[in-house]
Amino acid sequence: MTLSAATHGFLSPTGVEIAFLLVGLVTFAAALVTVTTRQLVHAALWLVVALGGLAVEYLLLTAEFIAWVQVLIYVGSVVVLLLFGLMLTRAPIGRSPDADSGNRRAALVVAVAAAAALVWVVADAFRTTWIDLDGPAAGSTTVTGASLFQNWVLPFEALSVLLLAALVGAIVLSRKAKADEEHPDGRASGRSRADRQPPARPTPGQDAARPSADRDHAPGQDAARSSDPGQDTGRSTDPGQDAARSTDQGTDRPGTARPADRSAARPAADGRADRSAARPAADGRADRSAARPAADGRADQGADGRAAGGRADRGADGRAADGHADRSAARPAADGRAARPAADGRADRGADGRAADGRVDQGADGRAADGNPAQSADRSATGRTADHPTTDQRPDHGGVR
Amino acid sequence: MHLAYPAVLSALLFCTGLYGVLARRNAILVLMSVELMLNAVNLNLVAFDVWLSRTAEETLHSGQALTLFTIAIAAAEIGIGLAIVLAVHRNRGTADIDRLRDTAEGRDPDEPDPETSAPGTAAEKAEATA
Known part of the structure; x- marks a missing residue:
């Protein structure tokens, strides 16, 4: 570490660092728009930009397998799921005035304070630490696969069970309400509401x-x-x-x-x-x-x-x-x-x-x-x-x- | 590469997600912010794994393995979370987490239910429940 600190100047960014910085700026800006825009669908689309930018950052950190997994899982499926959710909850297409809650100011204070503290501590702690990106990639698919299936096999398999459980859970959650609808006696509250409503109309x-x-x-x-x-x-x-x-x-x-x-x-x-x-x-x-x-x-x-x-x-x-x-x-x-x-x-x-x-x-x-x-x-x-x-x-x- | 770059970016992204979680009302927007936070953590994991794989003698690439696990768990989480949000939306007619105050403390019992008091939301709710 001290060696690398000696070989690197503190304020002489390399090309990779400049690329990382630029992509990081885009990512951060997209994330900011994601959490501040009032258009819900736009928020999901800006999230695509942020997650894609992060995939590029992974590539710059030579973690190629994770970069492509990021593209596949996040950009490919999670955002699509979110868009589905937005549509199924009938989110307004245009600007929705109530996208932000009342405690926005407090949230801003908390977030800025946390960001200041974290950035300060992190920048101070790793001021003299460099990642050596030369040589064979640290996160190539070969390396990742070898370590995953040599050292992480059991968690990997447990993860498949977890995914199965999540699958079943999601299906159960979305099926249950339908079963309740079919049986009028299923939910007392729903029934009373249903009774209350029609006679008025x-x-x-x-x-x-x-x-x-x-x-x-x-x-x-x-x-x-x-x-x-x-x-x-x-x-x-x-x-x-x-x-x-x-x-x-x-x-x-x-x-x-x-x-x-x-x-x-x-x-x-x-x-x-x-x-x-x-x-x-x-x-x-x-x-x-x-x-x-x-x-x-x-x-x-x-x-x-x-x-x-x-x-x-x-x-x-x-x-x-x-x-x-x-x-x-x-x-x-x-x-x-x-x-x-x-x-x-x-x-x-x-x-x-x-x-x-x-x-x-x-x-x-x-x-x-x-x-x-x-x-x-x-x-x-x-x-x-x-x-x-x-x-x-x-x-x-x-x-x- | 300076390790501070990914670390600082990760901290900023995390705080952005934190702001989103605290400030947003729509449950799906909150889920998006949670995704941002998870991604910030992933970036940290990858950066430190790449750093440690060079400096430390023997690593199990735990950072990258855990990143993959985090991504898988995040996918499961978003699936379950959206299913819950949809169930809530079906039952309550809203995905607005400010209005889901059933378990809030210090609630005035005389206060009319905000869902039933406002005619617009009452209609919405009837739509969702019926």
């Missing part, structure tokens, strides 16, 4: 479902005036009220309708469930495409195009208004969902933030065909009915003409 849900059903009546009557699909409109509105009624049943009896409540509350909750809520509607697309035209579009067209109301009715109602409405009425969760978005929908979604208006609207529309949702149904109905009726229309025209 369906009330507006009914209110919205009924008026919208009335609103739906108007175009229906227009259609009825031009041709005479009277039953058409009647049926297309009835299911809506059925839906509203079934939400009543689903929620007014807190004792029995718990599964329905829970599944009704869940979708509004997280985006994934929303999507799955929209999906049943997408499955019944045939129904929807038939049912919605029956409500506004198709009945009118049928009325305009020809007087043959019979076939249009059969096509629209027989399949759709009855089948689809019944089916969705049989699925109380769907009705609850349909009624609620229509009800307090937009405002809630605003609070929800990222619940993707489009998706929820879709969910509302899908079931909106039952008779409610008024504007949003019409809005997206125009989009989707634009193609369905035309395809339906052609054979009709052909049949009539």
